[in-house]
Amino acid sequence: MNIAARMAQIAPFHVMELMARAQALEAEGRSIIHLEVGEPDFATAGPILEAARRFLAKGHVHYTAALGLPQLREAISNHYRVRYGLEISPARIIVTAGASGALLLALGVLVNPGDEWLLPDPGYPCNRNFVRLLEGRPVALAVDAASNYQPTATQLAANWTDRTKGLVVASPANPTGALLDSETMASLAGVVAQRGGTLLVDEIYHGLTYGVDAMSALAISDEVFVINSFSKYFGMTGWRLGWLVAPERHVREIEKLAQNLYIAPSTVAQHAALAAFHPETTEILESRREEFSRRRDVLLPGLRALGFKVAAVPQGAFYVYADSSALGADSDQLAGEFLSEAGVAATPGMDFGNNAPRAHMRFAYTVARDRIEDGLARMAAMLGSR
């Protein structure tokens, strides 16, 4: 069987097996509380759906330019002006097939075979697999509660080698919900710049922060690559649309790659997304953000009461990354027990790297509060009966 060597180093999502088992249980009539899914349960906001319907009424669903609809690039630029007070030229904004497309375009023009890229561990597993796809070498930067699950400039400098070409960070991060503050972001950017490397910042959970605003790395430097998404805050997962902000002198190369790898992002999704920044949409999204905040405030104390350890209150995304070691030595086994005995699905740490994965689990607050409460009660009953 002809299989590229890279595939041995690209892991499947373990949670997919767990989800398949959850579905099998549901098919048998079992009720399952889904705390494993990194996707909000909300429908697409009405004004976005309405924009899609208006576009489809004309029926002409042709390719757009590879870099995206000019008016959508303008709208994203305006979003940076309104939300962040930043002037980001539309010429630097590339509309992509999800944040996945943004990552492939950015890393495709940056990563040479053998190049080392540093990525926090735990972290979103796809990011390192994009580096591997391009024959680069993803190198883990172990992060933990002591540094709010984000790398520090000191740690970055200590781990930078002659082969290191870049750093990928996320704020808010998955699975931890941890943010990078301005000072830390600036110091990380400083180390990267000083070494002649590239900083890529995953900002796909921007907008989903609670009691604090996430700062964009674009405020610090025009040299960073920033990826973002319409999936999370804008609630457009299944539409597959995101964007990339790149240094202006890289845009021509990115355009070449976009033409070749994607032709263009989805035209329907792009026209729908034009409504994502309208005030009536913002009102809906902000009320959902408040609901996420309330869900977190149910889930987090509930998990702590069960014996999970969570050092700091996660300030963004919709995840709680919990130390499960007081409840069991192996979070993968514990996740299996929660599923089969309590009917609660959560993601074992294994999906997020090699840094104490068996001592951690990720819980997503992407379902309604009563479901979260039900899930907590089920886990309590199971743990109490031991």
Place this chain on the structure above:
Amino acid sequence: MNIAARMAQIAPFHVMELMARAQALEAEGRSIIHLEVGEPDFATAGPILEAARRFLAKGHVHYTAALGLPQLREAISNHYRVRYGLEISPARIIVTAGASGALLLALGVLVNPGDEWLLPDPGYPCNRNFVRLLEGRPVALAVDAASNYQPTATQLAANWTDRTKGLVVASPANPTGALLDSETMASLAGVVAQRGGTLLVDEIYHGLTYGVDAMSALAISDEVFVINSFSKYFGMTGWRLGWLVAPERHVREIEKLAQNLYIAPSTVAQHAALAAFHPETTEILESRREEFSRRRDVLLPGLRALGFKVAAVPQGAFYVYADSSALGADSDQLAGEFLSEAGVAATPGMDFGNNAPRAHMRFAYTVARDRIEDGLARMAAMLGSR
């Protein structure tokens, strides 16, 4: 500036510059006949639009499984049964973000750095750039009118080296519209199998053939990788949806890569595509196919009358690849003159490889017959006034 070495070998589409110039001329009020665009001018067929609208009415646009909606994989499987008399298990069918997504998934699990893959020249330029993205080495197989612009088994065997790992062919091909017959396909597959390589067949123009049916490589072997698309025959370019048929034992690896690189294809597009195989859609698409045939039968004799040489009548896709050497030594310059002097846009051969590109141009019959006739008259007037 940190740019990966691969980017120096990934060419932009030259036609994009020509299209930008065409748009600039149109902005000045000039009328331009577009014979350069590889995209049909038709709106999406009504039943497909209606399926999208019905799906959007519910508003729940969430991720699907990475391999695609089970019912769409079933529908594609049924399409092979109905149209080709082939039994292709849905388990082997992967729904993708366009044929682009299918190519990246197939080559991503197959291509190791330094592996050589053979591709016909002239050919669709993106294919070789996917090989290059993955650090493989695309190697051109020069094809010409003598072998109907397709490689022969003898040629393939003569060009296969110890480093060769596979062959990518297309039928119908872009830019030539040339088909591979069963005998040639079987003999190519035989050489590839005998050398332990992999055959990948691009069938994205299937359905768009005139007076002949294209045979699928799946009729010959379960070992081939076949990519297909909803863009061309099904007229869904801007929706960005395609599919891959792979040997069953490769599907698990492809699923891993799909989860990591795409999460899932567009949910809206997948629900819309469920209507692509309905009888009322087929009726619309078949009448469009007949219209393409009539357009070809205007364009081809018209080009020949102008002095272009086209050896064989192209039997598929919507392109005529014409030898322009009698009209000018450099097709790139000639294309520029057609645009600026006659207001006709066509694609210079440079976009399709290094095999006599300056002696060839590609004309697409993706616009209405009266536009094609107008374009021919404009070129005739320009050439006559020289």
